[in-house]
Amino acid sequence: MALLKVKFNQKKRVKLAQGLWLMNWFSVFAGILVFSMGLFLKIELRKRSEVMDNSESHFVPNSLILMGILSCAFNGFAGKICYDSLDPAKFARWKPLLRPYLALCFLFNMLIFFVALICFLMRGSLESTLGQGLKNGMKFYRDTDTPGRCFMKKTIDMLQIEFKCCGNNGFKDWFEIQWISNRYLDFSSKEVKDRIKSNVDGRYLVDGVPFSCCNPSSPRPCIQYQVTNNSAHYSYDYQTEELNLWRRGCREALLHYYSSMMSSMGAVVLLVWLFEMSVMAGLRLLHTSLESIPNPEDPECESEGWILENNLKDTLKSALESLKKLGKFNQVEAEAEGAEGEEGGKTPAITTVS
Numbered sequence: 001m002a003l004l005k006v007k008f009n010q011k012k013r014v015k016l017a018q019g020l021w022l023m024n025w026f027s028v029f030a031g032i033l034v035f036s037m038g039l040f041l042k043i044e045l046r047k048r049s050e051v052m053d054n055s056e057s058h059f060v061p062n063s064l065i066l067m068g069i070l071s072c073a074f075n076g077f078a079g080k081i082c083y084d085s086l087d088p089a090k091f092a093r094w095k096p097l098l099r100p101y102l103a104l105c106f107l108f109n110m111l112i113f114f115v116a117l118i119c120f121l122m123r124g125s126l127e128s129t130l131g132q133g134l135k136n137g138m139k140f141y142r143d144t145d146t147p148g149r150c151f152m153k154k155t156i157d158m159l160q161i162e163f164k165c166c167g168n169n170g171f172k173d174w175f176e177i178q179w180i181s182n183r184y185l186d187f188s189s190k191e192v193k194d195r196i197k198s199n200v201d202g203r204y205l206v207d208g209v210p211f212s213c214c215n216p217s218s219p220r221p222c223i224q225y226q227v228t229n230n231s232a233h234y235s236y237d238y239q240t241e242e243l244n245l246w247r248r249g250c251r252e253a254l255l256h257y258y259s260s261m262m263s264s265m266g267a268v269v270l271l272v273w274l275f276e277m278s279v280m281a282g283l284r285l286l287h288t289s290l291e292s293i294p295n296p297e298d299p300e301c302e303s304e305g306w307i308l309e310n311n312l313k314d315t316l317k318s319a320l321e322s323l324k325k326l327g328k329f330n331q332v333e334a335e336a337e338g339a340e341g342e343e344g345g346k347t348p349a350i351t352t353v354s
Helices: 010-047 056-084 088-121 123-139 152-163 171-176 190-197 250-291 312-345
Strands: 006-008 303-305
Touching (some): 010 056, 010 250, 056 088, 056 123, 088 250, 123 152, 123 250
């Protein structure tokens, strides 16, 4: 028994073709939207590529851009088919292409669904990328005189100000690296010498943070040096005082920013996928209703349209059998080619009679 079998007359077929034509143009605009989202996400990721460890994060925007372009192409083509289906003479030239086109549409819709899932599942990969990238970026914060790294200080400072964050996981991350350039250290000072000698790597480590970690909303002037030294500041307790530094790490801030953006895009792509599936189902009904017209010379006669010629179980069963037959056919072909190769490799023995 056919799945979703519907009876059509001439009037219903015309209405279906017109409705599908309109839906396909809506799908073209949806494709433009998906393309625009991918482009926007790619630009946002490129803005902060210095604090990202690899280019894997660009898989999502690249996929969205590709899906947007394919959506415009597929739906533009489908719109043309629906428009020509109103004229039996014009539809005849598209008839042989409809079955493979619908198969391509099915694969395309599966790709859209896969991209939507990736938008929701990229959080783990993005977290590790940001964590390692920020860690490396903070190490290069002091290299203001090194070619290729001189921009890193500005990048990190602008990042911390814009996202109201400090360090990788928190402000204490700055205590573990030398973020002040040697150019601005007085090596004749006893304090500087003692600090450099106090660690095995010979780095100048302080319990301080860059100015960009300061919270301007705090009523107290920013305490960015000797953060953990209670005696260095009046009426100050490091353990209980609400610090006037951003407490959230930049990894968490950026992860929340990009994850929420990708989740929103994933929801939009899922809606586009549902719309594309409905368009494909409608196109299939139009295709079968036009194919099943008993008398092509009489367009007024009734016909039947369906999504699947058999029910879902029988369709899956026949598809599996077709795949098995195809596999067996390929195996037989390979064996035949191997046998021919063996026969060709044998050379006939030549005997000489003296």
